[in-house]
Amino acid sequence: MTSPRFDSVQVGDELPALHMAPVDRTTLALFAGASGDHNPIHIDIDVARRSGMPDVFAQGMLGMAWVGRLITNWAPQTQLRRFDVRFQGITHLGNAMHCSGRVVEKLEHNGESCVRIEVQSTNQYGQTKIAGDAIVALPDRH
Amino acid sequence: MIDKKWIGHELPASVLPIERSRLQFFAKAIGETNPVYTDPDAARAAGYSDLPAPPTFLFAAELDSGASFQLLDDLQIPIAKLLHGEQSFTYIRPACVGDTVTVNSTVSDIYDKKNGALEFVVKTSRATNQRQELVAELRTVLVCRH
Numbered sequence: 001m002t003s004p005r006f007d008s009v010q011v012g013d014e015l016p017a018l019h020m021a022p023v024d025r026t027t028l029a030l031f032a033g034a035s036g037d038h039n040p041i042h043i044d045i046d047v048a049r050r051s052g053m054p055d056v057f058a059q060g061m062l063g064m065a066w067v068g069r070l071i072t073n074w075a076p077q078t079q080l081r082r083f084d085v086r087f088q089g090i091t092h093l094g095n096a097m098h099c100s101g102r103v104v105e106k107l108e109h110n111g112e113s114c115v116r117i118e119v120q121s122t123n124q125y126g127q128t129k130i131a132g133d134a135i136v137a138l139p140d141r142h
Numbered sequence: 143m144i145d146k147k148w149i150g151h152e153l154p155a156s157v158l159p160i161e162r163s164r165l166q167f168f169a170k171a172i173g174e175t176n177p178v179y180t181d182p183d184a185a186r187a188a189g190y191s192d193l194p195a196p197p198t199f200l201f202a203a204e205l206d207s208g209a210s211f212q213l214l215d216d217l218q219i220p221i222a223k224l225l226h227g228e229q230s231f232t233y234i235r236p237a238c239v240g241d242t243v244t245v246n247s248t249v250s251d252i253y254d255k256k257n258g259a260l261e262f263v264v265k266t267s268r269a270t271n272q273r274q275e276l277v278a279e280l281r282t283v284l285v286c287r288h
Binding site for chain 2: 060
């Protein structure tokens with residue numbers, strides 16, 4: 001894949017958004033196995049209810065992985081320097097997450113030309129579940 | 143209240159071999175369609191030695207080893223009260239299939255807000271490869287809500 005170039009990227013540029021299908025139980029079960037997070041609160045409704053939740057809900061790291069896809073769809077992962085998020089709310093079954101990102105700063109970071117991207121993951125009701133930012137190094141013009 | 147004596151506690155090292163079928167399973171689980179993460183030839187064409195671990199994958203090390211759940215037991219945080227508050231990664235170099243990553247973590251802070259209604263545990267981690275090269279640094283904030 002080709003990377004955006006530092007000179008051609010402007011503050012305010014939007015990354016191509018990522019639209020996820022609504023969260024279902026299969027997604028949670030597959031992610032439990034693949035991620036190693038076997039916490040039953042995400043896959044066993046009986047445990048979720050005993051814990052005071054109405055149903056199982058998404059692993060936070062599943063949502064972060066989707067935001068990671070947003071970033072690596074835009075620039076190769078070898079150029080990703082930092083990735084920081086805050087989990088702001090629980091992602092429930094049926095939530096269809098929309099991952100978006102916007103360039104907010106062009107900066108030099110450890111001697112490299114980089115951009116800072118604000119990222120978020122928001123459901124179909126406009127509730128933001130994850131917010132954070134990433135630092136991505138971009139090649140200069142030759 | 144979580145005992146602050148745990149500040150400075152070092153978790154046992156967690157060793158995570160980066161395996162191709164696991165990465166392909168992870169890619170499927172997150173809906174990844176970029177062939178760099180599923181097809182070794184595409185990964186090599188992109189300059190990797192084999193499939194790379196995607197940006198959040200290394201979090202698996204302490205889940206696989208059980209160190210994450212052992213920490214909750216030690217700190218007496220019930221899973222029902224646990225939330226993942228924040229997660230950060232700083233990337234130094236890729237980890238690819240064939241690498242073995244070791245994660246070493248320390249409980250770097252414990253504090254509370256709202257008169258103890260929310261307690262926070264900060265864990266900082268270093269992930270190194272089989273050549274003792276730094277791969278990534280992680281910072282995790284766990285929240286216990288009362």
